[in-house]
Amino acid sequence: MSSVTDLDREHVWHPYAPVPARGPAHVVSRAEGVRLTLADGRELVDGMSSWWAAIHGYNHPRLNQALRDQVEDMAHVMFGGLTHEPAVRLAHTLATMTGLPKVFFADSGSVAVEVAIKMAFQFTGRSRLLTVRGGYHGDTFGAMAVCDPVNGMHHLFSGALPEHVFADRPPAGFDEDYAARLEALVAAHAHELAAIIVEPVVQGAGGMHFYHPAYLRRLRELADEHNVLLIADEIATGFGRTGELFGCDHAGVRPDIMCLGKALTGGYLSLAATLCTERVAAGIGVLMHGPTFMANPLATAVAGASLELLRERPWREEVGRIEAGLVAGLAEAAEAPGVRDVRVLGAIGVIETHDPVDVLKIQDIVMEHGVWLRPFNRLIYTMPPYSIGDDLQRVTTAMTAAARALGPA
Numbered sequence: 239m240s241s242v243t244d245l246d247r248e249h250v251w252h253p254y255a256p257v258p259a260r261g262p263a264h265v266v267s268r269a270e271g272v273r274l275t276l277a278d279g280r281e282l283v284d285g286m287s288s289w290w291a292a293i294h295g296y297n298h299p300r301l302n303q304a305l306r307d308q309v310e311d312m313a314h315v316m317f318g319g320l321t322h323e324p325a326v327r328l329a330h331t332l333a334t335m336t337g338l339p340k341v342f343f344a345d346s347g348s349v350a351v352e353v354a355i356k357m358a359f360q361f362t363g364r365s366r367l368l369t370v371r372g373g374y375h376g377d378t379f380g381a382m383a384v385c386d387p388v389n390g391m392h393h394l395f396s397g398a399l400p401e402h403v404f405a406d407r408p409p410a411g412f413d414e415d416y417a418a419r420l421e422a423l424v425a426a427h428a429h430e431l432a433a434i435i436v437e438p439v440v441q442g443a444g445g446m447h448f449y450h451p452a453y454l455r456r457l458r459e460l461a462d463e464h465n466v467l468l469i470a471d472e473i474a475t476g477f478g479r480t481g482e483l484f485g486c487d488h489a490g491v492r493p494d495i496m497c498l499g500k501a502l503t504g505g506y507l508s509l510a511a512t513l514c515t516e517r518v519a520a521g522i523g524v525l526m527h528g529p530t531f532m533a534n535p536l537a538t539a540v541a542g543a544s545l546e547l548l549r550e551r552p553w554r555e556e557v558g559r560i561e562a563g564l565v566a567g568l569a570e571a572a573e574a575p576g577v578r579d580v581r582v583l584g585a586i587g588v589i590e591t592h593d594p595v596d597v598l599k600i601q602d603i604v605m606e607h608g609v610w611l612r613p614f615n616r617l618i619y620t621m622p623p624y625s626i627g628d629d630l631q632r633v634t635t636a637m638t639a640a641a642r643a644l645g646p647a
């Protein structure tokens with residue numbers, strides 16, 4: 239019988255990879271707490287939370303139970319003309335948490351962004367967006383069009399992507415000149431803009447850059463002044479990751495439309511949501527979207543349980559401890575010659591290198607230290623489960639060892 243590894247190489251696409259993939263895909267046989275167990279018996283501390291999602295760790299008894307309870311009632315029913323308690327209760331919880339009362343359930347982050355864009359287009363009757371360089375909003379066409387035009391690989395799909403308006407990437411510190419350029423750009427395009435779309439405070443997969451919250455406040459003001467909507471893509475930043483419940487909270491800003499995903503189900507199932515204000519919902523009327531698995535009962539039930547867990551756990555303290563641990567644990571990495579910058583915000587730790595890293599080599603090093611990371615391009619980064627505790631040190635030690643093994647700049 240062929241092994242899982244052989245069949246994987248024969249048949250299966252992995253993210254941003256050819257088939258077969260260039261490197262090995264490690265077979266995971268179990269995930270428990272903050273640890274992944276590989277089929278060969280190795281145990282790895284997970285520094286990635288399965289791409290921002292598994293904030294409570296894996297195999298959590300409360301989340302497992304929520305799924306078991308729900309599956310006994312129903313795994314799925316269509317959402318057209320029918321409704322159910324887990325979805326309705328979750329919508330109520332999300333509306334209370336965000337101050338945005340109207341909730342559209344989508345099945346992935348990218349689709350939530352598509353829905354946000356549709357909302358803005360339908361509401362304003364306009365169809366251009368303004369965003370900043372260095373962003374990432376998903377892999378579907380509408381979302382791709384607002385990803386960074388260089389590292390978002392627009393060149394592969396040029397001709398198929400709408401051309402939106404791009405401001406420069408917001409600097410880490412506040413720069414009045416940048417803000418003035420941003421204002422001028424919004425003013426110049428206001429007549430054709432439906433919305434401004436950004437990831438609040440942290441730009442994730444577009445380069446793991448952090449920017450000053452004052453820019454977000456400025457964007458809110460500009461959107462109001464020019465009668466344009468503000469869309470906050472909180473898919474990565476939502477649910478405490480940056481040290482505040484939402485990225486927008488750093489700036490005290492409420493967007494007109496917000497996208498949530500990833501940690502929404504504690505990393506159990508694919509579910510996302512697009513929320514908007516009363517005004518936007520009323521202005522849209524009929525929203526032209528309705529996926530088959532909209533508001534899936536299993537996903538909404540586990541999301542409800544995950545948000546309950548989040549409310550109960552001292553996430554602010556946990557994220558604060560992780561932040562302090564990352565600052566201390568990565569300080570030495572900043573001295574390595576191949577390292578350009580080390581930055582930390584909340585439970586996010588980033589080593590930016592001068593040159594693109596050899597991903598397989600870095601993975602070998604961190605796996606020797608018993609850690610799972612997925613570096614890309616010039617980034618070795620972590621966003622661990624909030625429950626990581628003392629295992630964080632293992633992650634920072636592994637990252638530091640990886641930084642030391644980089645060549646000189």
Ligand code: PMP
Binds near residue numbers: 437
């Ligand atoms: N927006 C942001 C900010 C993201 O980080 C991601 C996922 N990396 C997405 C959208 C897309 O989400 P999904 O992968 O669930 O489609």
